[in-house]
Amino acid sequence: METWFIGPWELSRATAHLPPSPRAGRVLLVESTDKGDALPWHRWKLVLVLSALRHFAAELRAEGYQVDHRVAASYADGIRAHVAEFRPDRVLIQEPAEWGIAQSLGPLGTVLEDRRFLTPRALFREWAAGRKLFRMEDFYRWQRKRLGILVDADGRPEGGAWNLDRENRQGARALRKHGLPAPPRSFEPDAITTRVMRLVSKMGTPAYRLPGGAGPGREGNGHWGSVDGFNLPVTRAQALAALEDFLDHRLADFGPYEDAMLAGETYLYHSRLSAAMNVGLLHPREMIDAAIARWRRGEAGAGGALETVRRVPYPSLEGFVRQIVGWREYINGIYWLRMPGYRGSNYFGHSGALPAFYWDPAKTELACLKDAVTMVRDNAYAHHIHRLMVLANFANLTGVDPLRLSEWFWAGFADAMEWVELPNVVGMA
DSSP states (O other): OEEEEEOTTOOSTTTOOOOSSTTSEEEEEEEEHHHHHSSOOBHHHHHHHHHHHHHHHHHHHHTTOEEEEEEESSHHHHHHHHHHHHOOSOEEEEOOSSHHHHHHHGGGSEEEOOOSSSSOHHHHHHHHTTOSOOOHHHHHHHHHHHHTOSBOTTSOBGGGOSOOGGGSOOOHHHHHHHOOOOOOOOOOOOHHHHHHHHHHHHOOOTTOOOTTSOOOOSSSSSOBSOSTTOOOOOSHHHHHHHHHHHHHHTHHHHHHHTTOOOTTOSOTTOOOOHHHHHTTSSOHHHHHHHHHHHHHHHHHOOOGGGGGSOOOOHHHHHHHHIIIIIIIHHHHHHHHHHTTGGGGOOTTOOOBOOOGGGTOGGGOOOHHHHHHHHHHHHHSOOOHHIIIIIIIHHHHHTTBOHHHHHHHHHHHOTTOOHHHHHIIIIIIO
């Protein structure tokens, strides 16, 4: 009998490789204690990963799958312990989300192609081969044509332009005049999530400090933030409901206001779906298809119940599609193309410590930084302009070692994995 290892980045049927039928093989899920101690993770992030993993294990058991859910020092140790107990014919492992984990798991099984993205890693390498410039815009146009997304029969862009970013640059003044949406849909913790929250609230490594700078200090141990108020989707059904909520209430205005910031406003018209995507509860193709379908229904003229849902302007649709088809896929491709040396990238030779106020916003009087760090502390989230133009830009201007900033992003954001935060920090920021 074969075993199918499920990592905490593929926690639904939409993204995981599973046995063809419940009795055709075992499923293995591992909670790694070493990973939990590797950085001072935000408590919301720990709750998200552990709760989503435990919910998926319970769902698979309810469907009749033979599930081995265990705790081990590392994912590799968990696989070895499983093999020693069950003696499977082979272990099937989807390409892991991080380079270090991939190196440790590769020798332990048969590696399957990553289902979580639209662009296989080998195909990205083919696109990149021989290029002197790795412009995301070139990749994005190639993606649209390759995948048949918002192009006509001749491969030309619908609407006559590939990129409508210039139409999506309304600022704070226009946003105040337009008005704010209701917050993203929240999800009340159930029994599984509540147990995880109790566990995570007690976790900590009191002596933990990041090299070259102070670690989190609000709770006096090695994790930061609080489990209080946790409301992220942790199941496939919840993630789909969150997607529908975004399509109904924020997609129409996502485009013009995606780069705007307002003090004290965390989400604005952003989707807050990236955390669900990055643990595998949503697949990028279904998100794109759902957004395009909503736009096409509006263009055709909505009737019945749809009359209460706002028409989606094309610039908002294109902006959302570009984030997923273009930027997300491009960043993942660059990560795997550049690793492992990418961790050492330091173009300016910066060596400074990360300021203490990145962990405690009370330690700065700089309004934009205080606001952005407070968002991260309280919600494990801030949108892309806070991340790039405030948090990362300040660190670059003041000479912070990019690896220290990278560790902070990785630890603090619920949606951060190394494949996404590292290229954004050392490559873009």
